[in-house]
Amino acid sequence: SQQGEEDPQALSIQEGENATMNCSYKTSINNLQWYRQNSGRGLVHLILIRSNEREKHSGRLRVTLDTSKKSSSLLITASRAADTASYFCATGAQKLVFGQGTRLTINP
C-alpha cells in the first residue's frame, strides 16, 4: 500500500495562480521528499524536508510539514506552463514510498 497519498489527484489552474498539493502519510518519518515528473519522463527531485523542520523554501516552491497530522503540502507560487507535470511525495530512507501523485495542469 502507498505510504503517501496526494490530494487532489488532479488540479487545473490558470497561469500565474498558486497551486497547492497535499500529501498524507501513515507512519513516522525522518524526512519527506517531493518530486516532479513530466509526462512519461524521469522524476526530478524538488525538495527534502526533515521531520524536525516545519517549512522549507526553494525558489517558487514552499513545502510545509506537520508531523502531528502526518501531512505535508507543496505550494507552487506564480505558476507557469512549464510547471505542468505530476507531483509526488515520497517517504522513507532507502526504500522511497511514493503516493499516486497529483497531476497539475497550468492553462495559459
Added chain:
Amino acid sequence: DSGVTQTPKHLITATGQRVTLRCSPRSGDLSVYWYQQSLDQGLQFLIQYYNGEERAKGNILERFSAQQFPDLHSELNLSSLELGDSALYFCASSVDGGGAPHYEQYFGPGTRLTVT
C-alpha cells in the same frame, strides 16, 4: 539532467523473453535503486544496491534480479516476461544508502518496457 543514465530508453519484447536494463549512477554515488512505475501499481521500489552489495529489497519478483558492478553501474534483469511487466523502470542513485536518514535520490530518465 540528473547525471543518472539509463539504457535503453525503449524496449519492446515478447512474452517469455529476458531483457537487461542498465544504469550508471551519478559520479560519486555509491547507491543504486530500481523502481517500477506502472499505471495500476504506481511507483514501486524494487531493490537497492550499495557499493556492490544488496542493501534493501522491495516488491521485486523472483523473475527479476539485479546486480551492481565494481564500477558501480547496475543492471536489472527481467526474465520470463509477462504482459503485466510492461512499465517504466527507473534507476536512481544517491551518495549514501548506508543508513543516513536524509539524502536525496536522483532519478534517471527511465526505460520504457513494452511486452507484447
